[in-house]
Amino acid sequence: MAEPRRPRRPSPRARGARRPASGPTGPGGPAAPAADEPVVELDVERVAHGGVFVAHHDGRVVFVPDAIPGERVRARITDRRHDRFWRAETLEVLEASPDRQEHVWAEASVDRAPERRAGGAEFGHIRIDRQRALKSEVLRDALRRFGGVEHDVEVQEIDPAFAPGVSADGTGWRTRVRLQVAEDGTVGPYAARSHTVVPVASVPLAVASLDELAPLSSRFPGARAVDLVAPSVGEPALVVVDVERMPRRGPRPTITERVGDRTFVLDRDGFWQVHRGAAATLTRAVQDAVDPALFDPRAANLDLYGGVGLLAAAVGDRFGDAVRITTVEADTRATEHAGANLAEWVGSRAVTARVDRFLDELADAATAAERARLRDATVVLDPPRSGAGRAVVDRLAELHPRQLVYVACDPVALARDVGLLRERGYGLDEVVAFDLFPNTHHVEAVARLTAIV
Structure with a gap:
């Protein structure tokens, strides 16, 4: 494969100011819970499939994200529709695991309000070997x-x-990134477990060329999404998506990927x-x-x-x-x-x-x-x-x-x-x-x- 440039380390200003792993952060901090969404303290027991963790409350299983087994967290119950289990969201880490680290993506950190946490890096608060x-x-x-x-x-x-170029902390590896477009034209990932677009200052999981190319401060009114593609052969591309997929007929842009000594041609959106x-x-x-x-x-x-x-x-x-x-x-x-x-x-x-x-x-x-x-x-x-x-x-x-x-x-x-x-x-x-x-x-x-x- 062609060797990409080493991932650019964004400055603290670009990545967002570093903050403690828990606690309120003013306007970006946890919102006050609704009256019908109880807040409880949970002892996190183990990991479950799907990027969530298992705790118990009053004899019922509670699935909670943004945690690590062995931690005690303050969480808001968000879904009580099921008899056998509830779903919750972590508001604050009360007793942190030694495997907890500063999140690799500041905008996905637990110190942000749950509805403002960027999705797509749900294990980024955990040391890579524990992940x-x-x-x-x-x-x-x-x-x-x-x-x-x-x-x-x-x-x-x-x-x-x-x-080559992928960092030991598990950043700098994504060669394809989709940024969603909000009604006002701003771009960003969806918030975790929602379709709310979250503005971000960086995309640290992306390869360096896409992190640099990402139009995070631009607006794209009327578009559905913005796709960033970095093939192993050729230059990276920014594609504004106006429809869900390209037309099935007629010429379509292609890219080339190299694996060892072999190359593969495919559609750019394939x-x-x-x-x-x-x-x-x-x-x-x-x-x-x-x-x-x-x-x-x-x-x-x-x-x-x-x-x-x-x-x-x-x-x-x-x-x-x-x-x-x-x-x-x-x-x-x-x-x-x-x-x-x-x-x-x-x-x-x-x-x-x-x-x-x-x-x-x-x-x-x-x-x-x-x-x-x-x-x-x-x-x-x-x-x-x-x-x-x-x-x-x-x-x-x-x-x-x-x-x-x-x-x-x-x-x-x-x-x-x-x-x-x-x-x-x-x-x-x-x-x-x-x-x-x-x-x-x-x-x-x-x-x-x-x-x-």
Whole structure:
């Protein structure tokens, strides 16, 4: 990858004045609670999925953000609609954890009123090593509860060689940033858990070029959003979004991303991994996850939810030019790019289809010889955050490929699909996880499951 400039450290004036971790701050401090929103003191017990933490009040579970296990916080109950649990928001930290740090994004700090805290950096108040430990806990708990397996997985820092310029504190990694536009034209992120636009003085999770490019003091009346894009090849771009997506027909701007010695062309508004080092990390992780003893280059290998061909290329680069692999993606433009990006492989094919429908048609139409090639296959799948789901799992189990390499951005979705696959004759061999979203609760995992003969 092209090496970006080192992240620019904004001055204290640009980043916002540094303040204590708790306590009122005048006009920007916690607002007075409404009469029907009680304020309570909570002892924070553990982390939960979704970037919130678990406490109890009067025997009921309370989910509260902006905290750390072991802390005591003053919180406002904001949602009492459920019998089993309530939701709250932290107003003040009464007893701080030793893992609490000054928030990496001043505008997201707990010392601001909850409705004025910038969203998108919900773990930024936690030391980076504790963040990874908490994410590991969430992943292990999900696999145990929803997948029925005990697996000792630890979330890893990515190889710094894959992400030059990314800071050790987990800032300076985002290559794509969307700034929302308020009715008056001001820009900023949404406040956490709302659609209120919060003006900010910096975007510290972004790579340096986007932090410098961000038009944080400008106005864009009538626009929906402002997108900032920093591809690994070429200059960063600022795009004013007037509609939700670009037109499906006609010329559309493209960008080029480099992963190692390989380049990928995609639409500028198309999907690509957002961390500067994510594509290289996942390429190597998928290559490592495929068991070579089970891999047959002549089998009907599949890359499901394949995008522009990143992971199909990873398999091809690992096992050579003779690899047969079909990449399947519902987005027509992405499939067109995948076909071009994989053109050097005679055995590659890019298909535009919904994955569930593609597998249905494959299962219904396959000859005996084709079914044999499918049983010998390796299937890579990188589903959306909701996971592959029962219909896809059922079809995969029916086709019974030798091994599955599952790339997941949601621990619970991964665990549920692992549980379904285990019920259908697949064993979980390994899981690795990477901190591709520092200072947020998100985590990326790669799992290998093999057919139990």
